[in-house]
Amino acid sequence: MEFPAYLATMPMHAITEIHGEPGLRARFRLEIEAFDETARGRLTAAEELAAALHRDDRRVREPYLNHLLRVAIRMMHHYQVREVDVIVAGLLHDAVEDHPAELAGLRRCPTGAPAAADRTDAAEPTGAALAVLADRFGPRVARLVGAVTNPVYDPGRDRHVQYREHVAASLDREPWARVIKVSDFTDNGVGVIHTTGPKVARSAAKYRPLVPVFRDLIARPDTPLSAPVKRHIFAQLDLAEERFSAILDQPN
Incomplete structure:
Protein backbone atom coordinates (compact mmCIF):
# COMPACT_ATOMS: atom_id res chain seq x y z
CA MET A 1 0.00 0.00 0.00
CA GLU A 2 1.29 3.46 -0.90
CA PHE A 3 1.37 6.16 1.78
CA PRO A 4 2.06 9.88 1.36
CA ALA A 5 5.58 11.15 1.95
CA TYR A 6 4.29 13.34 4.79
CA LEU A 7 3.09 10.30 6.78
CA ALA A 8 6.09 10.85 9.09
CA THR A 9 4.68 14.21 10.23
CA MET A 10 0.95 13.53 10.20
CA PRO A 11 -0.92 13.65 13.53
CA MET A 12 -1.49 10.09 14.68
CA HIS A 13 -5.26 10.34 14.90
CA ALA A 14 -5.28 11.71 11.34
CA ILE A 15 -3.32 8.64 10.25
CA THR A 16 -5.80 6.50 12.16
CA GLU A 17 -8.83 8.09 10.46
CA ILE A 18 -7.40 8.16 6.95
CA HIS A 19 -5.10 5.14 6.74
CA GLY A 20 -6.10 2.97 9.70
CA GLU A 21 -3.92 0.22 11.10
CA PRO A 22 -1.77 -0.15 7.94
CA GLY A 23 -0.92 3.54 8.11
CA LEU A 24 0.05 3.38 11.78
CA ARG A 25 2.20 0.31 11.17
CA ALA A 26 3.91 2.14 8.30
CA ARG A 27 4.50 5.16 10.55
CA PHE A 28 5.95 2.84 13.22
CA ARG A 29 8.39 1.44 10.66
CA LEU A 30 9.43 4.98 9.72
CA GLU A 31 10.09 5.83 13.37
CA ILE A 32 12.24 2.77 14.06
CA GLU A 33 14.54 3.60 11.15
CA ALA A 34 16.39 5.82 13.65
CA PHE A 35 17.54 2.69 15.55
CA ASP A 36 20.25 0.17 14.74
CA GLU A 37 19.51 -3.22 13.24
CA THR A 38 19.44 -5.10 16.54
CA ALA A 39 17.04 -2.58 18.07
CA ARG A 40 14.80 -2.63 15.00
CA GLY A 41 14.62 -6.42 15.29
CA ARG A 42 13.49 -6.23 18.92
CA LEU A 43 10.96 -3.49 18.18
CA THR A 44 9.54 -5.39 15.20
CA ALA A 45 9.27 -8.58 17.28
CA ALA A 46 7.37 -6.67 19.97
CA GLU A 47 5.02 -5.14 17.37
CA GLU A 48 4.33 -8.57 15.88
CA LEU A 49 3.66 -10.10 19.30
CA ALA A 50 1.30 -7.24 20.19
CA ALA A 51 -0.51 -7.70 16.87
CA ALA A 52 -0.90 -11.44 17.47
CA LEU A 53 -2.11 -11.14 21.06
CA HIS A 54 -4.60 -8.34 20.33
CA ARG A 55 -5.66 -9.53 16.87
CA ASP A 56 -9.33 -9.89 17.85
CA ASP A 57 -9.49 -6.90 20.23
CA ARG A 58 -11.18 -3.63 19.35
CA ARG A 59 -11.48 -0.16 20.89
CA VAL A 60 -14.96 1.01 19.89
CA ARG A 61 -14.30 1.87 16.23
CA GLU A 62 -10.79 0.56 15.63
CA PRO A 63 -8.43 -2.40 16.12
CA TYR A 64 -6.81 -2.34 19.55
CA LEU A 65 -3.38 -2.48 17.95
CA ASN A 66 -3.88 1.11 16.80
CA HIS A 67 -3.77 2.28 20.41
CA LEU A 68 -0.57 0.35 21.13
CA LEU A 69 1.11 1.71 18.01
CA ARG A 70 0.17 5.28 18.90
CA VAL A 71 1.57 4.84 22.42
CA ALA A 72 4.90 3.65 20.99
CA ILE A 73 5.06 6.22 18.17
CA ARG A 74 4.26 9.06 20.59
CA MET A 75 7.16 8.04 22.82
CA MET A 76 9.59 7.91 19.91
CA HIS A 77 8.42 10.98 18.01
CA HIS A 78 7.11 13.41 20.64
CA TYR A 79 9.00 12.24 23.73
CA GLN A 80 12.26 11.47 21.86
CA VAL A 81 12.62 8.16 23.70
CA ARG A 82 15.49 6.00 22.42
CA GLU A 83 15.35 3.38 25.19
CA VAL A 84 14.38 0.26 23.27
CA ASP A 85 13.16 -1.56 26.40
CA VAL A 86 10.74 1.29 27.10
CA ILE A 87 9.27 1.27 23.59
CA VAL A 88 8.96 -2.52 23.63
CA ALA A 89 7.15 -2.26 26.97
CA GLY A 90 4.89 0.42 25.49
CA LEU A 91 3.86 -1.88 22.66
CA LEU A 92 3.16 -4.68 25.14
CA HIS A 93 1.80 -2.61 28.02
CA ASP A 94 -1.65 -4.24 27.87
CA ALA A 95 -0.51 -7.75 26.93
CA VAL A 96 -0.30 -9.15 30.46
CA GLU A 97 -3.47 -7.44 31.62
CA ASP A 98 -5.58 -8.47 28.62
CA HIS A 99 -4.07 -11.79 27.48
CA PRO A 100 -2.08 -13.37 30.33
CA ALA A 101 -3.01 -16.98 29.57
CA GLU A 102 -2.25 -16.64 25.85
CA LEU A 103 1.05 -14.95 26.58
CA ALA A 104 2.02 -17.51 29.21
CA GLY A 105 1.25 -20.30 26.74
CA LEU A 106 3.88 -18.99 24.33
CA ARG A 107 6.73 -20.36 26.45
CA ARG A 108 7.59 -23.75 24.98
CA CYS A 109 10.18 -26.46 25.34
CA PRO A 110 12.38 -27.46 22.33
CA THR A 111 9.84 -30.05 21.12
CA GLY A 112 7.26 -27.30 20.66
CA ALA A 113 4.98 -28.57 23.42
CA PRO A 114 4.31 -26.41 26.46
CA ALA A 115 6.93 -27.08 29.12
CA ALA A 116 5.49 -28.79 32.19
CA ALA A 117 6.73 -26.06 34.49
CA ASP A 118 5.09 -23.43 32.32
CA ARG A 119 1.52 -24.71 32.26
CA THR A 120 -0.29 -21.80 33.86
CA ASP A 121 -2.70 -22.24 36.71
CA ALA A 122 -5.70 -19.98 36.13
CA ALA A 123 -5.01 -18.26 39.46
CA GLU A 124 -1.44 -17.26 38.50
CA PRO A 125 -1.45 -16.16 34.86
CA THR A 126 0.11 -12.75 35.43
CA GLY A 127 3.39 -14.00 36.85
CA ALA A 128 3.76 -16.59 34.10
CA ALA A 129 2.99 -14.01 31.41
CA LEU A 130 5.59 -11.61 32.82
CA ALA A 131 8.10 -14.47 32.87
CA VAL A 132 7.55 -14.99 29.14
CA LEU A 133 8.20 -11.30 28.50
CA ALA A 134 11.37 -11.51 30.60
CA ASP A 135 12.55 -14.51 28.56
CA ARG A 136 11.79 -12.87 25.23
CA PHE A 137 12.67 -9.24 25.84
CA GLY A 138 14.57 -9.12 29.13
CA PRO A 139 13.71 -8.54 32.80
CA ARG A 140 13.56 -4.75 32.43
CA VAL A 141 10.75 -4.97 29.88
CA ALA A 142 8.85 -7.36 32.14
CA ARG A 143 9.32 -5.03 35.11
CA LEU A 144 8.04 -2.02 33.17
CA VAL A 145 5.01 -3.91 31.86
CA GLY A 146 4.33 -5.15 35.38
CA ALA A 147 4.38 -1.58 36.68
CA VAL A 148 1.62 -0.51 34.26
CA THR A 149 -0.48 -3.68 34.61
CA ASN A 150 -3.58 -3.25 36.76
CA PRO A 151 -3.85 -5.54 39.80
Missing part, protein backbone atom coordinates in the same frame (compact mmCIF):
# COMPACT_ATOMS: atom_id res chain seq x y z
CA VAL A 152 -6.92 -7.54 40.74
CA TYR A 153 -9.26 -5.02 42.34
CA ASP A 154 -11.22 -5.37 45.55
CA PRO A 155 -14.87 -5.68 44.41
CA GLY A 156 -15.99 -3.92 47.58
CA ARG A 157 -14.19 -0.66 46.73
CA ASP A 158 -14.59 1.88 43.94
CA ARG A 159 -12.59 0.68 40.90
CA HIS A 160 -11.65 4.20 39.81
CA VAL A 161 -10.23 5.01 43.24
CA GLN A 162 -8.23 1.78 43.24
CA TYR A 163 -6.97 2.52 39.74
CA ARG A 164 -5.70 5.95 40.80
CA GLU A 165 -4.03 4.46 43.87
CA HIS A 166 -2.33 1.82 41.74
CA VAL A 167 -1.08 4.37 39.19
CA ALA A 168 0.35 6.67 41.86
CA ALA A 169 2.06 3.84 43.77
CA SER A 170 3.47 1.83 40.86
CA LEU A 171 4.77 4.85 38.94
CA ASP A 172 6.31 6.42 42.03
CA ARG A 173 9.12 3.87 41.93
CA GLU A 174 9.46 3.39 38.13
CA PRO A 175 10.41 6.62 36.32
CA TRP A 176 10.43 5.05 32.85
CA ALA A 177 7.04 3.43 33.48
CA ARG A 178 5.72 7.00 33.96
CA VAL A 179 6.71 7.71 30.36
CA ILE A 180 4.79 4.68 29.07
CA LYS A 181 1.75 5.43 31.19
CA VAL A 182 1.55 9.11 30.28
CA SER A 183 1.65 8.19 26.57
CA ASP A 184 -1.14 5.69 27.24
CA PHE A 185 -3.03 8.32 29.23
CA THR A 186 -2.61 10.91 26.48
CA ASP A 187 -3.99 8.52 23.89
CA ASN A 188 -6.99 7.82 26.11
CA GLY A 189 -7.42 11.36 27.47
CA VAL A 190 -6.71 13.71 24.59
CA GLY A 191 -8.13 11.05 22.28
CA VAL A 192 -11.42 10.85 24.18
CA ILE A 193 -13.07 12.97 21.46
CA HIS A 194 -12.38 10.12 19.03
CA THR A 195 -14.49 7.75 21.16
CA THR A 196 -18.22 7.32 20.79
CA GLY A 197 -21.14 6.17 22.92
CA PRO A 198 -21.38 5.76 26.70
CA LYS A 199 -17.63 5.11 26.96
CA VAL A 200 -16.97 8.84 26.47
CA ALA A 201 -18.39 9.89 29.84
CA ARG A 202 -17.06 6.79 31.60
CA SER A 203 -13.56 7.46 30.33
CA ALA A 204 -13.70 11.14 31.25
CA ALA A 205 -14.85 10.31 34.80
CA LYS A 206 -12.11 7.70 35.17
CA TYR A 207 -9.27 9.81 33.81
CA ARG A 208 -9.94 13.40 34.90
CA PRO A 209 -8.78 12.88 38.53
CA LEU A 210 -5.50 11.48 37.18
CA VAL A 211 -4.43 14.73 35.48
CA PRO A 212 -2.84 16.22 38.64
CA VAL A 213 -1.24 12.85 39.43
CA PHE A 214 0.51 12.84 36.06
CA ARG A 215 1.50 16.50 36.37
CA ASP A 216 3.31 15.65 39.60
CA LEU A 217 4.94 12.50 38.23
CA ILE A 218 6.19 14.12 35.01
CA ALA A 219 7.47 17.21 36.86
CA ARG A 220 9.72 15.14 39.11
CA PRO A 221 13.47 15.53 38.49
CA ASP A 222 13.96 11.78 38.09
CA THR A 223 11.45 11.51 35.24
CA PRO A 224 13.88 10.90 32.33
CA LEU A 225 12.53 13.43 29.81
CA SER A 226 13.90 16.74 28.59
CA ALA A 227 12.37 20.06 29.67
CA PRO A 228 10.82 20.70 26.21
CA VAL A 229 9.25 17.24 26.21
CA LYS A 230 7.84 17.80 29.69
CA ARG A 231 6.31 21.10 28.53
CA HIS A 232 4.74 19.26 25.59
CA ILE A 233 3.24 16.69 27.97
CA PHE A 234 1.91 19.40 30.30
CA ALA A 235 0.17 21.01 27.31
CA GLN A 236 -1.37 17.65 26.42
CA LEU A 237 -2.56 17.22 30.00
CA ASP A 238 -4.13 20.70 29.83
CA LEU A 239 -5.93 19.69 26.64
CA ALA A 240 -7.12 16.42 28.16
CA GLU A 241 -8.45 18.27 31.21
CA GLU A 242 -10.33 20.71 28.97
CA ARG A 243 -11.95 17.84 27.11
CA PHE A 244 -12.86 15.96 30.29
CA SER A 245 -14.46 19.12 31.68
CA ALA A 246 -16.40 19.76 28.49
CA ILE A 247 -17.80 16.23 28.69
CA LEU A 248 -18.53 16.05 32.41
CA ASP A 249 -19.50 19.64 33.31
CA GLN A 250 -22.28 20.10 30.80
CA PRO A 251 -25.46 21.60 32.36
CA ASN A 252 -28.32 19.17 32.76
Whole structure:
Protein backbone atom coordinates (compact mmCIF):
# COMPACT_ATOMS: atom_id res chain seq x y z
CA MET A 1 0.00 0.00 0.00
CA GLU A 2 1.29 3.46 -0.90
CA PHE A 3 1.37 6.16 1.78
CA PRO A 4 2.06 9.88 1.36
CA ALA A 5 5.58 11.15 1.95
CA TYR A 6 4.29 13.34 4.79
CA LEU A 7 3.09 10.30 6.78
CA ALA A 8 6.09 10.85 9.09
CA THR A 9 4.68 14.21 10.23
CA MET A 10 0.95 13.53 10.20
CA PRO A 11 -0.92 13.65 13.53
CA MET A 12 -1.49 10.09 14.68
CA HIS A 13 -5.26 10.34 14.90
CA ALA A 14 -5.28 11.71 11.34
CA ILE A 15 -3.32 8.64 10.25
CA THR A 16 -5.80 6.50 12.16
CA GLU A 17 -8.83 8.09 10.46
CA ILE A 18 -7.40 8.16 6.95
CA HIS A 19 -5.10 5.14 6.74
CA GLY A 20 -6.10 2.97 9.70
CA GLU A 21 -3.92 0.22 11.10
CA PRO A 22 -1.77 -0.15 7.94
CA GLY A 23 -0.92 3.54 8.11
CA LEU A 24 0.05 3.38 11.78
CA ARG A 25 2.20 0.31 11.17
CA ALA A 26 3.91 2.14 8.30
CA ARG A 27 4.50 5.16 10.55
CA PHE A 28 5.95 2.84 13.22
CA ARG A 29 8.39 1.44 10.66
CA LEU A 30 9.43 4.98 9.72
CA GLU A 31 10.09 5.83 13.37
CA ILE A 32 12.24 2.77 14.06
CA GLU A 33 14.54 3.60 11.15
CA ALA A 34 16.39 5.82 13.65
CA PHE A 35 17.54 2.69 15.55
CA ASP A 36 20.25 0.17 14.74
CA GLU A 37 19.51 -3.22 13.24
CA THR A 38 19.44 -5.10 16.54
CA ALA A 39 17.04 -2.58 18.07
CA ARG A 40 14.80 -2.63 15.00
CA GLY A 41 14.62 -6.42 15.29
CA ARG A 42 13.49 -6.23 18.92
CA LEU A 43 10.96 -3.49 18.18
CA THR A 44 9.54 -5.39 15.20
CA ALA A 45 9.27 -8.58 17.28
CA ALA A 46 7.37 -6.67 19.97
CA GLU A 47 5.02 -5.14 17.37
CA GLU A 48 4.33 -8.57 15.88
CA LEU A 49 3.66 -10.10 19.30
CA ALA A 50 1.30 -7.24 20.19
CA ALA A 51 -0.51 -7.70 16.87
CA ALA A 52 -0.90 -11.44 17.47
CA LEU A 53 -2.11 -11.14 21.06
CA HIS A 54 -4.60 -8.34 20.33
CA ARG A 55 -5.66 -9.53 16.87
CA ASP A 56 -9.33 -9.89 17.85
CA ASP A 57 -9.49 -6.90 20.23
CA ARG A 58 -11.18 -3.63 19.35
CA ARG A 59 -11.48 -0.16 20.89
CA VAL A 60 -14.96 1.01 19.89
CA ARG A 61 -14.30 1.87 16.23
CA GLU A 62 -10.79 0.56 15.63
CA PRO A 63 -8.43 -2.40 16.12
CA TYR A 64 -6.81 -2.34 19.55
CA LEU A 65 -3.38 -2.48 17.95
CA ASN A 66 -3.88 1.11 16.80
CA HIS A 67 -3.77 2.28 20.41
CA LEU A 68 -0.57 0.35 21.13
CA LEU A 69 1.11 1.71 18.01
CA ARG A 70 0.17 5.28 18.90
CA VAL A 71 1.57 4.84 22.42
CA ALA A 72 4.90 3.65 20.99
CA ILE A 73 5.06 6.22 18.17
CA ARG A 74 4.26 9.06 20.59
CA MET A 75 7.16 8.04 22.82
CA MET A 76 9.59 7.91 19.91
CA HIS A 77 8.42 10.98 18.01
CA HIS A 78 7.11 13.41 20.64
CA TYR A 79 9.00 12.24 23.73
CA GLN A 80 12.26 11.47 21.86
CA VAL A 81 12.62 8.16 23.70
CA ARG A 82 15.49 6.00 22.42
CA GLU A 83 15.35 3.38 25.19
CA VAL A 84 14.38 0.26 23.27
CA ASP A 85 13.16 -1.56 26.40
CA VAL A 86 10.74 1.29 27.10
CA ILE A 87 9.27 1.27 23.59
CA VAL A 88 8.96 -2.52 23.63
CA ALA A 89 7.15 -2.26 26.97
CA GLY A 90 4.89 0.42 25.49
CA LEU A 91 3.86 -1.88 22.66
CA LEU A 92 3.16 -4.68 25.14
CA HIS A 93 1.80 -2.61 28.02
CA ASP A 94 -1.65 -4.24 27.87
CA ALA A 95 -0.51 -7.75 26.93
CA VAL A 96 -0.30 -9.15 30.46
CA GLU A 97 -3.47 -7.44 31.62
CA ASP A 98 -5.58 -8.47 28.62
CA HIS A 99 -4.07 -11.79 27.48
CA PRO A 100 -2.08 -13.37 30.33
CA ALA A 101 -3.01 -16.98 29.57
CA GLU A 102 -2.25 -16.64 25.85
CA LEU A 103 1.05 -14.95 26.58
CA ALA A 104 2.02 -17.51 29.21
CA GLY A 105 1.25 -20.30 26.74
CA LEU A 106 3.88 -18.99 24.33
CA ARG A 107 6.73 -20.36 26.45
CA ARG A 108 7.59 -23.75 24.98
CA CYS A 109 10.18 -26.46 25.34
CA PRO A 110 12.38 -27.46 22.33
CA THR A 111 9.84 -30.05 21.12
CA GLY A 112 7.26 -27.30 20.66
CA ALA A 113 4.98 -28.57 23.42
CA PRO A 114 4.31 -26.41 26.46
CA ALA A 115 6.93 -27.08 29.12
CA ALA A 116 5.49 -28.79 32.19
CA ALA A 117 6.73 -26.06 34.49
CA ASP A 118 5.09 -23.43 32.32
CA ARG A 119 1.52 -24.71 32.26
CA THR A 120 -0.29 -21.80 33.86
CA ASP A 121 -2.70 -22.24 36.71
CA ALA A 122 -5.70 -19.98 36.13
CA ALA A 123 -5.01 -18.26 39.46
CA GLU A 124 -1.44 -17.26 38.50
CA PRO A 125 -1.45 -16.16 34.86
CA THR A 126 0.11 -12.75 35.43
CA GLY A 127 3.39 -14.00 36.85
CA ALA A 128 3.76 -16.59 34.10
CA ALA A 129 2.99 -14.01 31.41
CA LEU A 130 5.59 -11.61 32.82
CA ALA A 131 8.10 -14.47 32.87
CA VAL A 132 7.55 -14.99 29.14
CA LEU A 133 8.20 -11.30 28.50
CA ALA A 134 11.37 -11.51 30.60
CA ASP A 135 12.55 -14.51 28.56
CA ARG A 136 11.79 -12.87 25.23
CA PHE A 137 12.67 -9.24 25.84
CA GLY A 138 14.57 -9.12 29.13
CA PRO A 139 13.71 -8.54 32.80
CA ARG A 140 13.56 -4.75 32.43
CA VAL A 141 10.75 -4.97 29.88
CA ALA A 142 8.85 -7.36 32.14
CA ARG A 143 9.32 -5.03 35.11
CA LEU A 144 8.04 -2.02 33.17
CA VAL A 145 5.01 -3.91 31.86
CA GLY A 146 4.33 -5.15 35.38
CA ALA A 147 4.38 -1.58 36.68
CA VAL A 148 1.62 -0.51 34.26
CA THR A 149 -0.48 -3.68 34.61
CA ASN A 150 -3.58 -3.25 36.76
CA PRO A 151 -3.85 -5.54 39.80
CA VAL A 152 -6.92 -7.54 40.74
CA TYR A 153 -9.26 -5.02 42.34
CA ASP A 154 -11.22 -5.37 45.55
CA PRO A 155 -14.87 -5.68 44.41
CA GLY A 156 -15.99 -3.92 47.58
CA ARG A 157 -14.19 -0.66 46.73
CA ASP A 158 -14.59 1.88 43.94
CA ARG A 159 -12.59 0.68 40.90
CA HIS A 160 -11.65 4.20 39.81
CA VAL A 161 -10.23 5.01 43.24
CA GLN A 162 -8.23 1.78 43.24
CA TYR A 163 -6.97 2.52 39.74
CA ARG A 164 -5.70 5.95 40.80
CA GLU A 165 -4.03 4.46 43.87
CA HIS A 166 -2.33 1.82 41.74
CA VAL A 167 -1.08 4.37 39.19
CA ALA A 168 0.35 6.67 41.86
CA ALA A 169 2.06 3.84 43.77
CA SER A 170 3.47 1.83 40.86
CA LEU A 171 4.77 4.85 38.94
CA ASP A 172 6.31 6.42 42.03
CA ARG A 173 9.12 3.87 41.93
CA GLU A 174 9.46 3.39 38.13
CA PRO A 175 10.41 6.62 36.32
CA TRP A 176 10.43 5.05 32.85
CA ALA A 177 7.04 3.43 33.48
CA ARG A 178 5.72 7.00 33.96
CA VAL A 179 6.71 7.71 30.36
CA ILE A 180 4.79 4.68 29.07
CA LYS A 181 1.75 5.43 31.19
CA VAL A 182 1.55 9.11 30.28
CA SER A 183 1.65 8.19 26.57
CA ASP A 184 -1.14 5.69 27.24
CA PHE A 185 -3.03 8.32 29.23
CA THR A 186 -2.61 10.91 26.48
CA ASP A 187 -3.99 8.52 23.89
CA ASN A 188 -6.99 7.82 26.11
CA GLY A 189 -7.42 11.36 27.47
CA VAL A 190 -6.71 13.71 24.59
CA GLY A 191 -8.13 11.05 22.28
CA VAL A 192 -11.42 10.85 24.18
CA ILE A 193 -13.07 12.97 21.46
CA HIS A 194 -12.38 10.12 19.03
CA THR A 195 -14.49 7.75 21.16
CA THR A 196 -18.22 7.32 20.79
CA GLY A 197 -21.14 6.17 22.92
CA PRO A 198 -21.38 5.76 26.70
CA LYS A 199 -17.63 5.11 26.96
CA VAL A 200 -16.97 8.84 26.47
CA ALA A 201 -18.39 9.89 29.84
CA ARG A 202 -17.06 6.79 31.60
CA SER A 203 -13.56 7.46 30.33
CA ALA A 204 -13.70 11.14 31.25
CA ALA A 205 -14.85 10.31 34.80
CA LYS A 206 -12.11 7.70 35.17
CA TYR A 207 -9.27 9.81 33.81
CA ARG A 208 -9.94 13.40 34.90
CA PRO A 209 -8.78 12.88 38.53
CA LEU A 210 -5.50 11.48 37.18
CA VAL A 211 -4.43 14.73 35.48
CA PRO A 212 -2.84 16.22 38.64
CA VAL A 213 -1.24 12.85 39.43
CA PHE A 214 0.51 12.84 36.06
CA ARG A 215 1.50 16.50 36.37
CA ASP A 216 3.31 15.65 39.60
CA LEU A 217 4.94 12.50 38.23
CA ILE A 218 6.19 14.12 35.01
CA ALA A 219 7.47 17.21 36.86
CA ARG A 220 9.72 15.14 39.11
CA PRO A 221 13.47 15.53 38.49
CA ASP A 222 13.96 11.78 38.09
CA THR A 223 11.45 11.51 35.24
CA PRO A 224 13.88 10.90 32.33
CA LEU A 225 12.53 13.43 29.81
CA SER A 226 13.90 16.74 28.59
CA ALA A 227 12.37 20.06 29.67
CA PRO A 228 10.82 20.70 26.21
CA VAL A 229 9.25 17.24 26.21
CA LYS A 230 7.84 17.80 29.69
CA ARG A 231 6.31 21.10 28.53
CA HIS A 232 4.74 19.26 25.59
CA ILE A 233 3.24 16.69 27.97
CA PHE A 234 1.91 19.40 30.30
CA ALA A 235 0.17 21.01 27.31
CA GLN A 236 -1.37 17.65 26.42
CA LEU A 237 -2.56 17.22 30.00
CA ASP A 238 -4.13 20.70 29.83
CA LEU A 239 -5.93 19.69 26.64
CA ALA A 240 -7.12 16.42 28.16
CA GLU A 241 -8.45 18.27 31.21
CA GLU A 242 -10.33 20.71 28.97
CA ARG A 243 -11.95 17.84 27.11
CA PHE A 244 -12.86 15.96 30.29
CA SER A 245 -14.46 19.12 31.68
CA ALA A 246 -16.40 19.76 28.49
CA ILE A 247 -17.80 16.23 28.69
CA LEU A 248 -18.53 16.05 32.41
CA ASP A 249 -19.50 19.64 33.31
CA GLN A 250 -22.28 20.10 30.80
CA PRO A 251 -25.46 21.60 32.36
CA ASN A 252 -28.32 19.17 32.76
